[in-house]
Amino acid sequence: MLSKRAKYAIKTILYLYENKEQTPVSAKTISENERIPYKFLENILRELKTHQVVKSLRGAVGGYSLAKDPNEITVSHLMRIIDGPIALIPCVSERFYESCGECTDEETCRIRKLFGELRTEMLPVLDKTIVELARL
Amino acid sequence: MLSKRAKYAIKTILYLYENKEQTPVSAKTISENERIPYKFLENILRELKTHQVVKSLRGAVGGYSLAKDPNEITVSHLMRIIDGPIALIPCVSERFYESCGECTDEETCRIRKLFGELRTEMLPVLDKTIVELARL
DNA sequence: CCAAAACCCTATAAAAATTATAGGGTAATT
DNA sequence: AATTACCCTATAATTTTTATAGGGTTTTGG
Numbered sequence: 001m002l003s004k005r006a007k008y009a010i011k012t013i014l015y016l017y018e019n020k021e022q023t024p025v026s027a028k029t030i031s032e033n034e035r036i037p038y039k040f041l042e043n044i045l046r047e048l049k050t051h052q053v054v055k056s057l058r059g060a061v062g063g064y065s066l067a068k069d070p071n072e073i074t075v076s077h078l079m080r081i082i083d084g085p086i087a088l089i090p091c092v093s094e095r096f097y098e099s100c101g102e103c104t105d106e107e108t109c110r111i112r113k114l115f116g117e118l119r120t121e122m123l124p125v126l127d128k129t130i131v132e133l134a135r136l
Numbered sequence: 137m138l139s140k141r142a143k144y145a146i147k148t149i150l151y152l153y154e155n156k157e158q159t160p161v162s163a164k165t166i167s168e169n170e171r172i173p174y175k176f177l178e179n180i181l182r183e184l185k186t187h188q189v190v191k192s193l194r195g196a197v198g199g200y201s202l203a204k205d206p207n208e209i210t211v212s213h214l215m216r217i218i219d220g221p222i223a224l225i226p227c228v229s230e231r232f233y234e235s236c237g238e239c240t241d242e243e244t245c246r247i248r249k250l251f252g253e254l255r256t257e258m259l260p261v262l263d264k265t266i267v268e269l270a271r272l
Numbered sequence: 273c274c275a276a277a278a279c280c281c282t283a284t285a286a287a288a289a290t291t292a293t294a295g296g297g298t299a300a301t302t
Numbered sequence: 303a304a305t306t307a308c309c310c311t312a313t314a315a316t317t318t319t320t321a322t323a324g325g326g327t328t329t330t331g332g
Contacts, residue, residue, distance in 0.1 A: 164306090178310095182309075185308095185309095192307095193308080194306095194308045196306045197306080198306075198307050199308085
C-alpha cells in the first residue's frame with residue numbers, strides 16, 4: 001500500500017506544479033486545498049526539501065516551490081524519498097537493498113525472481129514525471 | 137511491501153507442491169523446513185484452508201496438502217487471501233474496492249489513474265501459478 | 273521597529289498494522 | 303490410552319504509520 005505520506009507528497013508536488021505562477025505557495029495553502037494536516041505536511045515538505053525536490057522561502061510571503069524541472073521529478077522518486085523501496089521485497093530493491101535473511105541462496109530464490117520481475121514491470125509506470133501525471 | 141504472512145503463505149504452498157508425494161505434510165515439518173514460527177504458521181494455514189487452498193487431515197499422521205490443482209493456485213490469489221488488495225491504493229482495487237475519501241472526483245483523479253495503470257502492469261506477473269513459480 | 277506570517281526543528285503521542293505467542297480443545301492413528 | 307497433530311480464540315509484543323505539540327527563526331510590510 002502507498003502510505004498517506006507518499007500520497008500527500010505526490011499531491012503536494014502536483015499542486016506546486018499546477019500553481020507555479022503564484023510561487024511560492026505557503027504550507028497553509030497546500031494544507032487547506034489538499035486537506036493535509038498542517039504539521040504533517042510541514043514534515044513531508046522538509047523531507048522533500050532535504051532531497052532538493054522543493055525549495056522554500058521564509059518570512060511573511062514565504063512558501064514552497066519546485067526546486068527543479070518538473071520533467072525531472074518522477075513519482076518513483078517521491079515514493080523512494082518518502083516510503084523507501086518501490087520493490088515489494090527488499091532483496092530485489094536496487095537502491096534500498098537488504099537481504100531478507102531467510103533464503104539460503106538468493107540467486108536461486110524463486111520468490112525473489114518473481115518479485116524482481118514485478119519490480120521491473122512496475123518501474124516504467126512509476127517513472128512517469130509530474131508533467132506526465134498532470135496530463136493523465 | 138509484502139507481509140511476512142504472505143511470504144510464508146507462498147513458501148508454504150510451494151513447499152506443499154514440491155512435496156506432494158509425501159502427503160499430508162505436518163505443520164511442524166513445514167515450520168522447521170521453512171523456518172516459520174509454528175503458531176504463526178498454523179494461523180496462516182487455517183486461513184488458507186478457509187479459502188480452500190489447502191486441505192487437512194487430523195490425527196497422528198495428519199497434516200496439510202493442496203486442496204486444488206497447483207495450476208490453479210496463483211500468487212495473486214494467495215496475496216489477496218493473506219494481505220488483501222494487490223493494488224497500492226484501495227480505490228483501484230477490483231476485489232477490495234474502497235473509496236480513498238479524499239479526491240472530489242474519482243473519475244478524474246490522476247493519482248488514481250496512475251495507480252490503476254500500475255495495478256494493470258502488476259497483475260500478469262502475480263497471476264503466475266505455483267507451478268510456474270516453481271519453474272523460475 | 274514590530275507584529276504577523278510562514279518556514280524550521282525536535283520530540284512525542286496516538287493509532288493501526290504486523291508479527292508472534294499462549295493455552296487449551298478435538299480428532300485420529302498406532 | 304498415549305501420542306501426534308490439527309483446531310480455535312485471545313492476547314501480547316513489536317513496528318510502522320499517522321499525527322500533534324511546542325516552540326524557534328526569518329522575512330515582510332505597515
